[in-house]
Amino acid sequence: MSPTSEQTPANFHKPNMPTPLYASPEYTLHPDRIEQGSMRAEVLSTTHLRSNYGQSIHGDRDPRLEWKLASDLPAGPEYTSDQPIVDALFNLAKEEAHRNVEEDGTLRTGAKWSGVWTRDVSYSALLAFAIHNPEAVKTSLRAKVKRGRIVQDTGSGGAWPVSSDRTTWVLAAWEIYRVTGERAWLEEIYPVIKATLDDDRRTLVDPQTGLYRGESSFLDWREQTYPRWMDNADIYASLCLGTNAVHCRAHEILGEIAGLLDEPAGDYATTAATLKQAINDRLWLFDKGYYGQYLYGRDHMLVSPRFEALGEALCVLFGIADAEQSASVVERSPLTPFGVSCIYPQIPDMPPYHNNGIWPFVQGFWNLAAARVGNGAALEHGLAAIYRSAGLYLSNYENMVAEDGGVMGTEINSHHMLWSIAANLAMVYRVFMGMEFRADGLYLAPVVPRSYAGQRRLSNFRYRNVTLDITVAGHGSRIRSVTIDGKAAQVAFVDAAATGHRTIAIELDGHDLPYRSVNRVDNLSSLPTLWAGRVGDTLRWSRVVGAQRYHVYRNDELLQAVTTNHCSVDPHAYASYQVAGVDEHGNEAFASEPVEVTPHVQRYQAEGYAPPSSFDAENYTGKGFVLLSLTENRELAFDVEVERAGPYLLDFRFANGSGPINTDNKCAIRSLTVNGGYAGAVVFPQRGADDWSSWGHTNAHRVTLAAGANTVRLHFEEWNHNMDGEVNRALLDYMRLTAI
Numbered sequence: 001m002s003p004t005s006e007q008t009p010a011n012f013h014k015p016n017m018p019t020p021l022y023a024s025p026e027y028t029l030h031p032d033r034i035e036q037g038s039m040r041a042e043v044l045s046t047t048h049l050r051s052n053y054g055q056s057i058h059g060d061r062d063p064r065l066e067w068k069l070a071s072d073l074p075a076g077p078e079y080t081s082d083q084p085i086v087d088a089l090f091n092l093a094k095e096e097a098h099r100n101v102e103e104d105g106t107l108r109t110g111a112k113w114s115g116v117w118t119r120d121v122s123y124s125a126l127l128a129f130a131i132h133n134p135e136a137v138k139t140s141l142r143a144k145v146k147r148g149r150i151v152q153d154t155g156s157g158g159a160w161p162v163s164s165d166r167t168t169w170v171l172a173a174w175e176i177y178r179v180t181g182e183r184a185w186l187e188e189i190y191p192v193i194k195a196t197l198d199d200d201r202r203t204l205v206d207p208q209t210g211l212y213r214g215e216s217s218f219l220d221w222r223e224q225t226y227p228r229w230m231d232n233a234d235i236y237a238s239l240c241l242g243t244n245a246v247h248c249r250a251h252e253i254l255g256e257i258a259g260l261l262d263e264p265a266g267d268y269a270t271t272a273a274t275l276k277q278a279i280n281d282r283l284w285l286f287d288k289g290y291y292g293q294y295l296y297g298r299d300h301m302l303v304s305p306r307f308e309a310l311g312e313a314l315c316v317l318f319g320i321a322d323a324e325q326s327a328s329v330v331e332r333s334p335l336t337p338f339g340v341s342c343i344y345p346q347i348p349d350m351p352p353y354h355n356n357g358i359w360p361f362v363q364g365f366w367n368l369a370a371a372r373v374g375n376g377a378a379l380e381h382g383l384a385a386i387y388r389s390a391g392l393y394l395s396n397y398e399n400m401v402a403e404d405g406g407v408m409g410t411e412i413n414s415h416h417m418l419w420s421i422a423a424n425l426a427m428v429y430r431v432f433m434g435m436e437f438r439a440d441g442l443y444l445a446p447v448v449p450r451s452y453a454g455q456r457r458l459s460n461f462r463y464r465n466v467t468l469d470i471t472v473a474g475h476g477s478r479i480r481s482v483t484i485d486g487k488a489a490q491v492a493f494v495d496a497a498a499t500g501h502r503t504i505a506i507e508l509d510g511h512d513l514p515y516r517s518v519n520r521v522d523n524l525s526s527l528p529t530l531w532a533g534r535v536g537d538t539l540r541w542s543r544v545v546g547a548q549r550y551h552v553y554r555n556d557e558l559l560q561a562v563t564t565n566h567c568s569v570d571p572h573a574y575a576s577y578q579v580a581g582v583d584e585h586g587n588e589a590f591a592s593e594p595v596e597v598t599p600h601v602q603r604y605q606a607e608g609y610a611p612p613s614s615f616d617a618e619n620y621t622g623k624g625f626v627l628l629s630l631t632e633n634r635e636l637a638f639d640v641e642v643e644r645a646g647p648y649l650l651d652f653r654f655a656n657g658s659g660p661i662n663t664d665n666k667c668a669i670r671s672l673t674v675n676g677g678y679a680g681a682v683v684f685p686q687r688g689a690d691d692w693s694s695w696g697h698t699n700a701h702r703v704t705l706a707a708g709a710n711t712v713r714l715h716f717e718e719w720n721h722n723m724d725g726e727v728n729r730a731l732l733d734y735m736r737l738t739a740i
Contacts, residue, residue, distance in 0.1 A: 041391040046080060046087035053392050067394045073098050076132075077461040079428050082454030086428075089390045093424035096396055096416045097132060105139040110398060110414035116140045117153050118166050119218050124418045125172035127364050128425035130179050131435065138185065141173055150196045152723050155220045157232025157685025158659050158667030159723045161203045164214025165243050167196065170250040174257070178437040181464060181496050183260075190257050197254055199719040200247070201271070203669065203681040206239055208702065209295070210278040216294060217242035218310065218362075222662065224354040225308075225343055227529045229593035230296065232661065232685035237699045239301065240294040241283055242311030248275035249318045260439075276320050284325070289332035291315060293343065298594045299649055299700060299740070300556035300576045305588050306526075307334055307344040310362045316369035327515060330375045334521040338405030339385030340366045345587050346525040352401040353411040356523070359399045360386050364423025371431050371447040374477050376513030379431070380449045386423055396420035402523050433458055433470055434492075444492035444504065448475040450512055466498040474508035481507045527581040532592040539577050539595060540566045547581035551588060572599055574740045600739035604638050606732040613731065617655060617692040620733045625655075628668065628684075628714075629729040635715040638735055645707040647740050650674070651700035652714070653733040654684045657692040661685075665723035668730040673713040674703045682714060684730035692731060702740070 041051040047069035069091050079090045100108040106116050107129065121129070121140045129137050144151045150170075155163030173189040176182075204212040215235050219225040219242075226235060255268035283291045285305055293308040295301035312333055316326040334344040339358040346356040363385050370378035388405065390396050395415035397407050407413055429435050433456075434446035442463050448456075453475035461468045474480070482489045483505045492506050530550075532541035541550065543565050552559045552567055554575055560567065561582075569577060578591035605622035610633050612624030626633055642648070650672070658666035668684035679701050687694040703712075712735065722728050 041085075041394070043084045043088050046084055047091050049085075049088050049092065049391065049394055051392055051394050064394060067092060070095055075460065078459050079457070081432070081452075081456035083452060085387060085391060086452075089387055089424060090428050092390060092394070093396060093421045094132075096421050097129070097425065100416060100418055100421065101133065101136050105136060106143055107133075107136050107140045107418055108416075109418050111395075111416035112414035116143045118144045118151055119153060119168045120419055122168035122172035123218070123361055123365075124422035126168075126175055127361065127368075127419065127422035128429055129418075129422050130172065130175040131429050131437075132422075132425055134176050134180055137172060137176055141169060141176075141189075144169060145192055146723075147721065147725060148192060148195050149199060150192060152665070153220075154663045154665050154723075156215055156222050156235055156662060157687075158656070159665040160667065161200075161213065161669065161681065161683060162215055162232050162236040162667055162685050163220055164200065164204055164212065165217035165246055167200065167246050167250040168217065169193075170196075170253050171246065174253045175437070177257075178439065179463075181439070186257060186260060190254075190261055190263065193250070193254050193257065197250060197268075202671075202678075202717075202719045204247075205680070206237075207680070209239060209282050209301075210274045211239040211244050211282060211295070212247045212275065213237055213239060213699075214243050216240040216308065216311070217246055219308075219342065219354045221354055224347070224350060225293075226296070227590035227593075229529070231696055232667075232687075233683060233696060233699050234296070234298065236683045236685065237298070238294050238296045239282070240311070241279070241291050241308050242314055244275055244279050244283075245311055245314040245318055245320055248272050248279065248320060249314075251275065252318075279315065279320055280325075289328040291321075291329070297556065297578065297591075298576060298596070299702070300553075300594070302553055302556050302578060302591055304590065309333070309340045309342055309344075309366055313362070313365040313369040316372055317365065326369070326373050327375070330370050330373045330378050331515060331517050332519050334519050335378065335381055336402050336521060336523040338388075338400065338402060339363050340382065341402040341523065344521070344524075346402065346523065347590075348525040348528050351411050352403070352409055353399065356402045356525075357399045357410065358385060358389075358402050358405070359420075360389060360396060360417075360423045361419035364419075364426050367423075367427065368430055371477075373515060374447070374513045375515035375518065376449040377516045377518045379447065379513070380451055381518060383427060383431075383449075383452070386427060390420075390424055396424055428458065432456055432472065434472075439496070441496040441498070442494040444470065444494075444506060445477070445479070446472045446506060446508060447477045447513070448472065448508060450475050453510075463494060464496060464498070466494060467501045468494065468504060469502070470504045470506070472506045472508065474510050476508040476511045477513055478509045478511065479506055480509040524585065524587065526587050527583050527589040529590040530579060530581055530592050532577065532579045532595050534569060534571075534577070534595050534597065537568055537571050538566055539569045539579070541579045541592060544581040544589070546583055548584055549582050551580045551582060551591075553578045553580070553591060569597060571597055574598060574600075574738070596738075598738050602640075602642075602737040604640065604735040604737070606636070606734055609638055610636055615692060615731060617731055619693045619695055620655075620731075621653070622734065626732045627729065628670065628716075628732055630716065630726070633732075635713060636732070638712040638714075640705065640710040640712055640737065641708065642705050642710065642737075642739075643707060644739070645705060648703055648705050649700045649738040649740055650679075650703050650712065650735065652682060652684075652698045652735050653695055654698055655692050655695050655731040655733070656684045656686050656729070657688055657690050657694070658727055658729060659686040660689045661687060664689075666727045666729075667722050668728050669720040669722055670714050671717045671720055672701055673715065674701075675706065675710055679703055681720070695733060697736070700738075
């Protein structure tokens with residue numbers, strides 16, 4: 001039997017302690033067992049777990065109901081505590097971590113997926129693998145470099161720059177340096193990071209906001225986290241919380257590396273500060289006390305008020321949120337019964353994966369944020385989410401259904417999942433032991449909530465040239481006393497130059513963590529996205545069952561809140577309208593596709609500026625189209641005549657059949673120059689494998705034109721190479737110019 005949405009999530013607790021806030025009779029996590037109705041896991045020892053639930057994905061049943069630690073594992077750190085199930089699950093994670101190292105030394109993504117994925121290995125390294133197996137991380141990161149730049153994983157519309165979170169690599173590479181202190185590694189990664197960030201800056205910056213464009217980091221399945229009307233050009237143009245947090249931190253890191261290597265400082269710190277300010281200016285939701293999911297739309301961008309767990313956690317951990325904001329994020333963000341869901345509220349009629357999903361690696365970062373803030377209730381809730389899943393399924397799965405906490409029913413899943421393993425290990429390394437690596441050494445700041453109080457020991461832990469045995473006693477987040485090799489110390493710290501063996505004993509002060517309040521919610525979905533359109537001077541939209549009111553936006557500002565399904569507009573003035581339904585809980589759905597009032601539009605047929613192509617395609621306008629490739633029409637110049645000087649929207653109608661809409665790496669990219677000034681990148685995402693008759697519009701640029709003659713150039717530059725490197729082509733139908 002599964003708990004209903006009304007039941008509260010479980011908490012880890014000692015049997016003879018008072019039942020904690022999050023325990024319920026039907027779902028309780030004990031030191032020696034996990035139960036959920038008829039599902040149960042027992043700990044026989046720190047190296048032996050038994051479950052009567054088993055693993056089942058898409059009808060493929062794994063009969064393994066028992067796990068024993070393998071005897072062929074290499075020597076490594078050992079962890080024991082007063083919570084035997086935590087010890088056993090740490091050992092389980094260690095075993096799976098060892099099994100995920102391939103013969104070539106790279107880290108396997110999961111049991112069902114071989115090969116290295118940039119974001120998977122990077123987030124795994126940042127959580128725990130830089131600590132647990134730095135050499136495998138280094139080998140894996142090297143495998144994700146091409147042309148001296150970081151490789152973006154295959155993704156929506158042909159990968160980079162629609163997906164733009166390859167800079168997670170930077171975070172992982174820097175963490176390797178902080179753990180190992182190897183200057184040679186720093187010298188190796190510096191040129192790769194610099195070249196990558198330089199290309200990103202030319203391609204991703206949105207001049208109106210200062211934010212970086214590109215899909216939400218790791219949330220790379222379009223309809224799972226975006227409204228259906230958004231195509232890949234729209235997703236490229238969106239400005240996402242987690243992705244911008246990663247770019248911000250990557251620029252900070254590049255500045256730090258440049259300083260260590262005596263390289264020119266550049267403006268990396270300035271770029272990071274600009275991004276930090278823009279995130280807070282554009283995405284912070286004062287009424288909710290956390291950040292919005294992303295800015296989306298077309299010319300005018302709305303903030304999606306949905307919660308996005310990974311981005312929120314990264315803002316806390318990277319110092320983008322200040323202390324007050326950080327406490328608010330952890331306290332006021334919605335927590336569903338079985339853990340923190342990737343987004344909230346869920347999208348209706350969408351199967352569980354990123355939507356309606358709990359991902360242990362995201363939960364891991366959320367737990368680190370809760371520990372950083374000192375919110376004991378949030379941390380206990382998050383620890384239970386990680387340990388419950390691993391204990392019931394005897395493996396670290398990639399995701400669970402937020403509705404019931406199970407793995408059955410998810411769209412795609414795998415056991416032995418690298419970043420889920422990393423999250424499990426991180427709870428010991430980074431929470432209970434409180435490890436923080438810096439250039440001068442290893443700092444220890446344990447965070448132990450009351451329900452995990454007791455003794456814990458990490459022995460045979462190797463840090464650079466020293467072996468450590470660390471014990472932590474009690475609970476809390478403040479240290480009462482520290483001894484190193486039996487002598488009292490002021491700080492729990494291991495110098496980077498230490499050698500030999502050190503014994504560190506830490507006693508916590510026994511006080512509860514300072515914050516206990518969290519926002520527990522039922523796992524709700526928002527209303528569906530509605531359709532809107534214009535007839536003359538009236539904007540109309542479809543009614544949605546359950547909508548209490550409709551928010552009508554004009555040029556990204558709330559125009560009115562109404563209960564009808566129509567309103568008046570001025571058909572003679574440029575404007576962009578969107579409408580969103582609001583439910584009884586006050587949750588706003590995704591807004592409709594923008595309805596643009598565009599009285600003055602000019603089109604410039606591409607075949608008027610270059611020879612038409614004989615490529616096999618249909619549904620074009622005019623007399624033909626032009627092929628853009630690495631050998632044909634590398635530069636195309638349009639002569640533009642306008643009567644009035646001022647701002648215009650400029651975009652292109654195109655087709656790209658080089659790959660499917662949802663994956664591959666052949667997104668076409670070109671540079672746009674207007675009257676000699678660089679305006680930014682024009683992105684032509686894939687629209688369907690071998691489908692050259694599916695036409696759409698690129699991202700639009702706001703450009704300023706002079707009265708009279710103007711020159712618009714579309715040209716290929718070195719920073720326009722995509723991830724394929726060889727196929728970078730699109731069909732160009734026309735250029736569109738809209739007076740605004």
